[in-house]
Amino acid sequence: MFDGRRKSSHRALYLLPTGCNDNPNQEVAHVCYPDRHRRKGWENIKSSHRGVRRNFVVISSLSPVPPVTEAPIHAVTEENPEIKTMFSSILGLVAIWYLYRWYKESKRISNKGDKYVYITGCDSGFGNNLAKHLDKLGFRVIAGCYTERGELELKELSSERLTTISLDVTKSESVKKVAASIKSLVGEKGLWAVVNNAGVATPSGPTEWLTIEDYKSMLAVNLNGVIAVTLSVLPLIKMARGRVVNVASVFGRLSPFGGPYCVSKYGVESFNDNLRLNMAPFGVKVLCIEPGFFKTSMTDTMMLKNNLKSLWDRLSQDMKDEYGEAYLETSEFLHQTLDFYSPGQSFF
Numbered sequence: 011m012f013d014g015r016r017k018s019s020h021r022a023l024y025l026l027p028t029g030c031n032d033n034p035n036q037e038v039a040h041v042c043y044p045d046r047h048r049r050k051g052w053e054n055i056k057s058s059h060r061g062v063r064r065n066f067v068v069i070s071s072l073s074p075v076p077p078v079t080e081a082p083i084h085a086v087t088e089e090n091p092e093i094k095t096m097f098s099s100i101l102g103l104v105a106i107w108y109l110y111r112w113y114k115e116s117k118r119i120s121n122k123g124d125k126y127v128y129i130t131g132c133d134s135g136f137g138n139n140l141a142k143h144l145d146k147l148g149f150r151v152i153a154g155c156y157t158e159r160g161e162l163e164l165k166e167l168s169s170e171r172l173t174t175i176s177l178d179v180t181k182s183e184s185v186k187k188v189a190a191s192i193k194s195l196v197g198e199k200g201l202w203a204v205v206n207n208a209g210v211a212t213p214s215g216p217t218e219w220l221t222i223e224d225y226k227s228m229l230a231v232n233l234n235g236v237i238a239v240t241l242s243v244l245p246l247i248k249m250a251r252g253r254v255v256n257v258a259s260v261f262g263r264l265s266p267f268g269g270p271y272c273v274s275k276y277g278v279e280s281f282n283d284n285l286r287l288n289m290a291p292f293g294v295k296v297l298c299i300e301p302g303f304f305k306t307s308m309t310d311t312m313m314l315k316n317n318l319k320s321l322w323d324r325l326s327q328d329m330k331d332e333y334g335e336a337y338l339e340t341s342e343f344l345h346q347t348l349d350f351y352s353p354g355q356s357f358f
C-alpha cells in the first residue's frame with residue numbers, strides 16, 4: 011500500500027482501489043462509490059491526505075468524474091520529471107531495439123555467385139523449392155537428386171549456375187563420388203553450405219507392427235545419410251567457414267507416434283547439437299530446421315494410407331484381432347484430418 015508519509019517521493023503514484031468510502035484512513039488514491047456516501051467518503055479521504063491529495067485523481071465508477079478531481083494526468087509528468095525521464099528512456103530503448111532488428115534482418119549476402127550450396131533430396135518438396143529459390147537469388151546450387159527424372163526436371167526449371175548430381179545418401183560410394191565432384195567444382199573457395207534435406211517418412215506405424223529392417227531402412231536415409239553427407243564435405247565447409255543446415259522435424263522434439271521417423275529426427279537433433287559445439291571454434295555454423303506439417307510428397311495422404319495398409323496386411327491374425335479393423339480406420343481418419351489442416355504446398 012502507498013504510504014504518503016514515509017515515501018513522499020511517490021506522490022505521483024496512481025493507485026485505484028475501489029470501495030473506499032468507509033476506509034478514510036487508507037493512505038492511497040481512491041475510487042469511491044457514487045452512492046450517497048461518495049461525497050462523505052471523499053471528504054474523509056481529503057481530510058486524511060492534506061499533504062498529498064493534490065496528486066491523486068478520484069474516479070467514480072458509475073458517474074462522471076466528480077468536480078473534486080484534484081490533478082489532471084499531464085500534471086503528474088510535469089511535476090515529476092523522473093517519470094518523464096523513465097518514459098523517454100523506455101521509448102528510446104524500444105526505438106534502439108527496432109533499429110537493431112532492422113539492421114540485422116536487412117543484412118544481405120554479398121557475392122552470391124561465388125558461393126556454393128549443396129542440397130540433398132532435390133527431386134521434390136523442400137529440397138526442390140530451396141534449390142530453385144537459391145538459384146534465383148544467384149547462388150551456385152549443387153542439387154543432389156535421387157532420380158534421373160528429378161535431375162532432368164530441375165535442370166529445365168533453373169539457370170546454368172545450378173548443377174544437378176545423382177545422389178543416394180544411403181550409399182557410401184554415391185556420397186563419396188558426389189563429395190569428390192564438389193571438391194573439384196568449388197576449388198579453393200570451399201563449400202559455403204550443405205543442406206541435409208533428403209528424407210523418407212515410411213514405413214511408419216505402431217512400433218510393434220514394424221521390423222528392425224524397417225527401422226534400418228529409414229534411419230539409413232534420415233539419420234545415417236545426414237551424418238555421411240556432412241562428414242563427406244566437412245573439410246570443404248571448414249575451408250569456407252560455411253554452414254551445415256540439417257532438416258529435422260517437430261518430431262525431433264516430440265514423439266507422438268511409433269516407428270523410426272521420430273527416432274531418426276531425434277538423432278538428427280542430437281547430431282546437430284554436438285556438431286555445432288565441435289565446429290564453433292572453426293567458424294562453422296550448424297543449424298537445425300524443425301518444420302511442422304507441410305503438404306509435400308512425404309505427407310501425401312494416399313501414400314501414408316497405403317503404407318499403413320501394407321503394414322496391416324502383413325500382420326499376424328492375432329495382432330489384427332488385438333488392434334481390430336476400427337484401429338486402421340481411425341488412423342486413416344487422422345491422416346485425412348492432418349491433410350485437411352496442413353498449410354499449402356509452398357514453403358517459401
Ligand SMILES: NC(=O)c1ccc[n+]([C@@H]2O[C@H](COP(=O)([O-])OP(=O)(O)OC[C@H]3O[C@@H](n4cnc5c(N)ncnc54)[C@H](OP(=O)(O)O)[C@@H]3O)[C@@H](O)[C@H]2O)c1
Binds near residue numbers: 131206209304
Ligand atoms: N513435409 C513436411 O511436413 C515435413 C515436416 C518435417 C520435416 N520434414 C523433412 O523435410 C525434408 C524434406 O521432406 P519433404 O517434405 O520435402 O518430402 P519429399 O518431397 O519427399 O522430399 C524428400 C526428398 O528426399 C529424396 N530422397 C529419398 N530417399 C533418398 C535417398 N536415399 N537419397 C537421396 N535422396 C533421397 C526424395 O527423392 P524422391 O522424391 O525421388 O523419393 C525427395 O526428393 C525431410 O527430411 C523431411 O523429413 C518434412
